[in-house]
Amino acid sequence: MPPGSLALLAQGAVVSLLLAAAAIVGGTLLAVLLATIAFSRFAAVRAVYRVYVYVVRGTPLLVLALLLFYAMPALDLRTGPYIAGTLVLIVYTGALFAEVFRGGVLAIPRPQWESARSLGLPPLAMFRKIVAPLVTRYTLPPYVNVCVMSVKASSVLSIISVWELTLAAREIIERTFAVFTILGLAAAFYFVMCFGIDRLGRLLERHLALKGFAGERA
Amino acid sequence: MLRSRIRHVVAAALVAILVAAGSPAGAQEKSRMDIVLERGKLIVVTLTTVPPFAFNDDKGQLVGFDIDIARLVATALFKDPNKVEFVSVSAEGRWPAIESGRADMGVGGTTTYPDRAIRVAFTRPFIDSGISVLVSKKSGIKSLKDLDQDKYTIANLNNPQMADRAKRFFPKTKILTFDTPSAQFLAVKSGRANALQIDTPSAEYWAAQNKDELEVLPGLLGASQNNGIFMKPGDFKWWQWLDTAVAEMRTGSWYPQYSEIYHKWFGKKPPPQKFYLQQ
Amino acid sequence: MNFARWVAIYGPTYLTGLGWTAVTAVGAACGALIWGCALLLIRLSAGRWGARGVDAYVQLFRNTPVLLPIYLIYFAFPMIGLPWPAVVCGGLALILQNGAYISEILRGSVNAIDRVQFDAARSIGLAPWSTFRKVVLPQVLVYSIPALGNQTVLLLKDTSLLSAISITELTMQAKLLTEQTGAAYEAFIVVALLYLLLVSGTEVLFRVTHRAVRWR
Numbered sequence: 001m002p003p004g005s006l007a008l009l010a011q012g013a014v015v016s017l018l019l020a021a022a023a024i025v026g027g028t029l030l031a032v033l034l035a036t037i038a039f040s041r042f043a044a045v046r047a048v049y050r051v052y053v054y055v056v057r058g059t060p061l062l063v064l065a066l067l068l069f070y071a072m073p074a075l076d077l078r079t080g081p082y083i084a085g086t087l088v089l090i091v092y093t094g095a096l097f098a099e100v101f102r103g104g105v106l107a108i109p110r111p112q113w114e115s116a117r118s119l120g121l122p123p124l125a126m127f128r129k130i131v132a133p134l135v136t137r138y139t140l141p142p143y144v145n146v147c148v149m150s151v152k153a154s155s156v157l158s159i160i161s162v163w164e165l166t167l168a169a170r171e172i173i174e175r176t177f178a179v180f181t182i183l184g185l186a187a188a189f190y191f192v193m194c195f196g197i198d199r200l201g202r203l204l205e206r207h208l209a210l211k212g213f214a215g216e217r218a
Numbered sequence: 219m220l221r222s223r224i225r226h227v228v229a230a231a232l233v234a235i236l237v238a239a240g241s242p243a244g245a246q247e248k249s250r251m252d253i254v255l256e257r258g259k260l261i262v263v264t265l266t267t268v269p270p271f272a273f274n275d276d277k278g279q280l281v282g283f284d285i286d287i288a289r290l291v292a293t294a295l296f297k298d299p300n301k302v303e304f305v306s307v308s309a310e311g312r313w314p315a316i317e318s319g320r321a322d323m324g325v326g327g328t329t330t331y332p333d334r335a336i337r338v339a340f341t342r343p344f345i346d347s348g349i350s351v352l353v354s355k356k357s358g359i360k361s362l363k364d365l366d367q368d369k370y371t372i373a374n375l376n377n378p379q380m381a382d383r384a385k386r387f388f389p390k391t392k393i394l395t396f397d398t399p400s401a402q403f404l405a406v407k408s409g410r411a412n413a414l415q416i417d418t419p420s421a422e423y424w425a426a427q428n429k430d431e432l433e434v435l436p437g438l439l440g441a442s443q444n445n446g447i448f449m450k451p452g453d454f455k456w457w458q459w460l461d462t463a464v465a466e467m468r469t470g471s472w473y474p475q476y477s478e479i480y481h482k483w484f485g486k487k488p489p490p491q492k493f494y495l496q497q
Numbered sequence: 498m499n500f501a502r503w504v505a506i507y508g509p510t511y512l513t514g515l516g517w518t519a520v521t522a523v524g525a526a527c528g529a530l531i532w533g534c535a536l537l538l539i540r541l542s543a544g545r546w547g548a549r550g551v552d553a554y555v556q557l558f559r560n561t562p563v564l565l566p567i568y569l570i571y572f573a574f575p576m577i578g579l580p581w582p583a584v585v586c587g588g589l590a591l592i593l594q595n596g597a598y599i600s601e602i603l604r605g606s607v608n609a610i611d612r613v614q615f616d617a618a619r620s621i622g623l624a625p626w627s628t629f630r631k632v633v634l635p636q637v638l639v640y641s642i643p644a645l646g647n648q649t650v651l652l653l654k655d656t657s658l659l660s661a662i663s664i665t666e667l668t669m670q671a672k673l674l675t676e677q678t679g680a681a682y683e684a685f686i687v688v689a690l691l692y693l694l695l696v697s698g699t700e701v702l703f704r705v706t707h708r709a710v711r712w713r
Contacts, residue, residue, distance in 0.1 A: 058696040060657035095513040155562035174400035177575035194560035394663040409575040
């Protein structure tokens with residue numbers, strides 16, 4: 001194995017993780033906003049949500065990234081690959097998270113809504129005490145799934161020259177030709193990150209189930 | 219009361235948007251020269267896989283002839299060669315990085331072409347270049363004519379000039395297109411392609427590193443060419459300064475520094491600074 | 498130049514890209530389906546080690562990005578003497594990746610088949626392979642059509658990554674056009690619209706198939 005490549009790959013892995021983290025945080029915030037739009041009273045506003053999700057899910061991530069990266073100059077914004085790449089990831093994961101949240105809200109059985117309303121709770125309290133815990137329980141597995149997808153999606157950004165694990169691996173390979181070794185190592189890094197997130201998610205699920213989701217056990 | 223206040227806010231927002239949209243096209247934009255001096259740091263976009271112009275060495279540090287030239291420019295501006303930030307892109311990413319204002323200037327084995335100059339402005343050349351063909355010895359290609367056959371494949375970079383040259387010099391050869399020179403190189407090394415076309419210094423560098431497998435075909439594809447520093451067009455103050463800097467490096471007061479860099483990367487003396495001053 | 502004129506002039510050049518995208522998507526989808534069924538068969542018939550092997554395979558491909566096998570097969574295989582053409586390399590990577598996901602989809606559907614059917618099949622003397630072919634597979638496939646449709650859409654979008662190994666599909670075409678014409682976003686907007694069209698078409702296709710088959 002070429003000297004120094006393990007260190008470079010590790011650095012790349014950290015960047016991939018940071019990109020995924022930014023996508024997860026930004027995407028979740030965006031998704032909360034989108035989910036509220038999805039349940040708006042006005043059909044026109046709901047249509048905005050549907051169009052957004054349709055476009056983002058129907059276009060390959062690479063094309064979205066290239067579009068943003070090349071369209072940026074036309075919008076006269078001073079961005080380089082990193083900002084464009086992070087923005088694209090947030091837009092992408094935002095749509096995915098929004099669908100997860102929307103599915104979670106729709107999965108709440110009708111009786112819960114009716115009893116919540118009959119309690120006369122103000123909307124914010126209703127959200128906090130009833131909707132949020134139930135949605136969390138229903139959406140944790142798909143949410144963790146999207147988190148794992150964020151890590152994998154960061155590898156696509158290598159094509160718009162965002163330096164992360166895949167690009168680091170490519171650069172080392174193009175210099176040293178140790179294709180099998182380096183790609184194997186890169187795969188190992190990704191595996192550890194994705195599998196780790198998956199396991200963490202399952203641990204969280206079990207922990208929350210023990211504590212009781214909607215406050216069943218104090 | 220509230221309604222009129224809302225109206226004011228909306229009007230202000232609209233004005234702000236219009237001003238922001240209008241100002242890029244406006245002629246009173248600040249020169250990049252002033253922006254750079256204020257910032258105290260130079261931002262340079264570059265390819266990073268074109269040895270010996272710009273590439274990562276074994277420690278992962280960005281080095282190369284063009285990198286050192288960019289540092290020389292930073293020295294001229296700030297008396298400090300480290301006041302540079304490099305933005306690394308693939309071949310087609312050079313133009314958006316300049317057009318969006320992310321980078322002040324660009325280097326990286328970038329050749330001056332008229333159609334390219336519509337999008338970015340070039341200084342006078344800071345080094346002569348040309349395009350050579352690097353072939354794998356196994357393929358048995360000895361000349362351009364040999365290359366021009368259906369059974370061979372050449373790796374191109376994804377810019378229109380490469381495609382043009384391919385059409386002109388070897389129309390029958392199959393073409394693979396990649397977005398970085400190192401991907402082209404990997405294609406040849408792994409046997410995906412039998413040849414690649416790239417700037418002569420890069421071809422010679424790779425051939426020197428791989429004497430048993432690769433060699434450079436004699437002759438240039440087309441004419442001797444110019445590699446320059448590129449930047450956003452229309453900014454006369456910035457272009458004038460950069461061009462002056464390059465002129466001084468090649469033919470004037472900064473020739474010693476330029477010579478040193480040239481010798482470091484090419485192992486020989488650069489062309490004399492004036493034709494009547496033979497060295 | 499304005500958008501409409503640009504499309505009018507450069508529109509037809511997208512046909513090559515469209516063709517390659519369609520060909521690789523259809524080829525890889527069929528291949529992935531077959532490979533997914535094969536993985537299912539291995540899981541069902543090769544005992545505990547078969548199931549564990551398939552599990553490991555699925556976990557490997559679920560937790561690594563698809564660009565890695567694409568690069569590996571394209572750049573590394575020629576070095577060990579297998580210089581397959583780019584389309585085969587890219588297609589193979591897509592098949593390996595999506596086959597894993599499809600086998601998981603099919604596995605979920607297998608549990609929906611009533612256990613009684615297996616007993617019935619054994620009682621009329623059907624060999625395991627025939628049981629798989631005549632009893633399990635048809636029902637599993639029909640049951641999975643919506644999920645398979647979803648996976649096919651993901652595969653279709655992944656074909657855009659084949660531009661990294663120099664296959665002239667839609668995304669590569671857009672990059673070349675951007676360089677050639679200097680048009681920043683026209684090229685990519687057209688490509689995005691074409692992908693949306695392809696995705697919608699695929700979804701409609703699967704919905705129609707699902708409805709048609711359910712009648713039986």
